[in-house]
Amino acid sequence: MTFLSLSHLQKSFGPVQVVNDFNMDIEKGEFVSFLGPSGCGKTTVLRMIAGFETPSGGTITVAGKNQAGLKPNQRNIGMVFQAYALFPNMNVFDNVAFGLKVAGRPQQEIASRVKEMLGLIKLEHLADRFPYQLSGGQQQRVALARALAPKPQVLLLDEPLSALDAKIRVSLREEIRMIQQQLGITTVFVTHDQEEALSISDRIVVMNAGCADQIGTPAEIYNRPATRFVASFVGTLNLIEAKVIDPAANRVSIGDQGVTLREPVGPVKPGDTISLALRPEAGSIAEGAKGDTALTGEVISSNFLGSVVRTRMRVGPSVISFDMFNNPGLVPPAAGDTVTLRFTATDLLVIRD
Amino acid sequence: MKTTRLLAWLAIAIGAIYFIVPLIGTFEFSLRMRRGEYSFDAYRSVFTDMQFRATFGFSMLMALFTIVFGMLLVVPTAYWVRLRLPQLRPVVEFITLLPLVIPAIVIVFGYLRLYNSSSFLPLTNSTTGTNMLLVFSYMTLSLPYMYRAVDTAMRMIDVATLTEAAESLGAKWPTILFRCIFPNVMSGVLSGAFITFAIVMGEFTMASLLNRPAFGPYLQLVGANKAYEPSALAIIAFAITWLSMGLLQLVSRFHKTAPVKA
Numbered sequence: 001m002t003f004l005s006l007s008h009l010q011k012s013f014g015p016v017q018v019v020n021d022f023n024m025d026i027e028k029g030e031f032v033s034f035l036g037p038s039g040c041g042k043t044t045v046l047r048m049i050a051g052f053e054t055p056s057g058g059t060i061t062v063a064g065k066n067q068a069g070l071k072p073n074q075r076n077i078g079m080v081f082q083a084y085a086l087f088p089n090m091n092v093f094d095n096v097a098f099g100l101k102v103a104g105r106p107q108q109e110i111a112s113r114v115k116e117m118l119g120l121i122k123l124e125h126l127a128d129r130f131p132y133q134l135s136g137g138q139q140q141r142v143a144l145a146r147a148l149a150p151k152p153q154v155l156l157l158d159e160p161l162s163a164l165d166a167k168i169r170v171s172l173r174e175e176i177r178m179i180q181q182q183l184g185i186t187t188v189f190v191t192h193d194q195e196e197a198l199s200i201s202d203r204i205v206v207m208n209a210g211c212a213d214q215i216g217t218p219a220e221i222y223n224r225p226a227t228r229f230v231a232s233f234v235g236t237l238n239l240i241e242a243k244v245i246d247p248a249a250n251r252v253s254i255g256d257q258g259v260t261l262r263e264p265v266g267p268v269k270p271g272d273t274i275s276l277a278l279r280p281e282a283g284s285i286a287e288g289a290k291g292d293t294a295l296t297g298e299v300i301s302s303n304f305l306g307s308v309v310r311t312r313m314r315v316g317p318s319v320i321s322f323d324m325f326n327n328p329g330l331v332p333p334a335a336g337d338t339v340t341l342r343f344t345a346t347d348l349l350v351i352r353d
Numbered sequence: 354m355k356t357t358r359l360l361a362w363l364a365i366a367i368g369a370i371y372f373i374v375p376l377i378g379t380f381e382f383s384l385r386m387r388r389g390e391y392s393f394d395a396y397r398s399v400f401t402d403m404q405f406r407a408t409f410g411f412s413m414l415m416a417l418f419t420i421v422f423g424m425l426l427v428v429p430t431a432y433w434v435r436l437r438l439p440q441l442r443p444v445v446e447f448i449t450l451l452p453l454v455i456p457a458i459v460i461v462f463g464y465l466r467l468y469n470s471s472s473f474l475p476l477t478n479s480t481t482g483t484n485m486l487l488v489f490s491y492m493t494l495s496l497p498y499m500y501r502a503v504d505t506a507m508r509m510i511d512v513a514t515l516t517e518a519a520e521s522l523g524a525k526w527p528t529i530l531f532r533c534i535f536p537n538v539m540s541g542v543l544s545g546a547f548i549t550f551a552i553v554m555g556e557f558t559m560a561s562l563l564n565r566p567a568f569g570p571y572l573q574l575v576g577a578n579k580a581y582e583p584s585a586l587a588i589i590a591f592a593i594t595w596l597s598m599g600l601l602q603l604v605s606r607f608h609k610t611a612p613v614k615a
């Protein structure tokens with residue numbers, strides 16, 4: 001059942017249209033990530049849900065109630081900010097208790113709820129500390145507890161991990177997901193980090209120029225990108241130019257090598273150029289590698305990336321990258337070598353703009 | 354290198370002599386009231402003077418009102434300009450700087466013209482009204498310092514995000530202003546308060562032309578009629594200013610030990 005509904009949402013700042021006909025229904029307890037580059041409108045949508053921006057058009061409904069005309073302090077929507085935004089004059093306890101005090105809850109209830117929240121983020125022992133005495137990760141956990149304490153209907157997370165270092169980012173995102181599942185709270189998470197979005201979301205909305213380019217599960221977004229933008233933004237992807245040979249048989253050529261696709265090439269004529277996508281991890285050059293399709297090319301370079309070695313090879317006009325898992329015995333191909341990359345034809349996706 | 358350092362020390366020495374020698378001279382002179390020996394008689398004379406106590410107390414009270422009402426005017430204004438009307442900031446900054454370029458005598462004549470006994474708002478008709486006018490004029494005088502002190506303190510915290518965080522937790526404007534913003538700009542508020550205090554305690558023009566028994570006109574009166582007491586009063590006035598500056602430094606240092614991260 002839809003809990004948070006965004007219908008035909010529009011927002012312009014002067015002549016600039018920032019959000020354009022954005023539609024999305026979010027289920028109760030769902031964790032949805034808005035993923036996109038800077039300026040794509042993801043934070044603006046979040047701020048409209050919170051009530052900090054007024055939509056130029058469209059409606060926002062939470063639990064069936066239209067939010068139009070409601071101020072941010074009337075919406076019961078919790079929000080965690082990138083910059084933590086803890087009140088510097090209050091200690092951890094008072095920060096978490098703030099929303100409950102504002103709501104006029106009895107002292108005893110406030111104390112027990114704050115204790116419960118601090119237990120949830122495992123910071124009970126830091127209740128007396130002030131924000132400046134905490135690390136970035138601790139501050140963000142306090143901010144999360146503060147947002148959750150008044151039991152909001154929806155939790156909004158505006159790039160909450162961006163200001164943290166890599167290791168803490170990974171552990172905190174797992175913690176956020178765990179707490180969200182434990183409480184079953186409907187959550188909207190804004191990020192420009194695809195790994196973050198892919199790892200913790202039930203569904204991802206990939207946004208581009210104020211529109212939702214694709215909405216789907218992380219696996220759908222990664223494996224079946226709907227547009228060229230999604231394909232290029234999520235994960236590393238080879239975009240390969242191919243010439244149509246026989247549209248009826250889905251036969252194309254990459255350079256001078258013929259390939260038969262599994263999916264329809266679309267309404268095109270022989271000789272037309274189309275774009276295909278192939279993930280670097282989809283193919284292998286190993287002896288006896290499985291796959292019904294092969295492309296042979298000349299190696300341009302091999303780069304050691306830690307867990308994988310990424311090799312770039314030229315096939316006709318396109319450069320294709322592929323990954324090999326690192327192992328002590330691996331000898332990566334050298335520049336100038338000729339290699340054959342094998343993969344399954346289903347891995348080759350037709351990209352539509 | 355050596356010559357540069359020597360010149361630097363020379364400049365410091367000249368500056369120190371320029372500022373310190375008159376002070377030492379004044380202090381030394383203030384101790385000479387008793388013939389043939391140094392004493393604090395001049396200070397005793399000043400502190401036992403009923404008029405000193407009355408004018409000092411009056412100016413203290415006026416300073417207190419100026420600080421309270423000044424803060425009530427400046428903090429919400431600076432907050433609102435920073436949050437909602439950033440495009441108006443240059444205009445507001447210009448207005449707050451005006452008291453530095455318009456002489457106090459022009460301001461007070463403007464007030465007298467606007468609020469005299471035959472005007473639409475005859476504040477000078479009563480003592481309370483005139484005192485109110487004096488407080489307002491002191492507020493105007495201290496505006497450049499007060500506004501800047503508060504605005505600088507606000508720049509150190511992320512006012513917009515803190516406001517949004519409080520709003521998302523259900524807080525209304527008075528709660529946001531007095532519980533989330535005001536305590537975090539307290540160092541700026543206190544800095545502004547100390548500067549205001551120092552200005553009000555020594556102010557002469559406004560108090561004299563509004564004919565109020567303030568400390569500034571008393572200093573002038575004593576200076577014109579007595580020999581040693583004016584020197585003692587000058588040293589006392591300096592001490593008040595230094596105390597204010599010292600407290601200001603203390604507040605700033607306290608703020609530095611508790612950095613604000615928002």
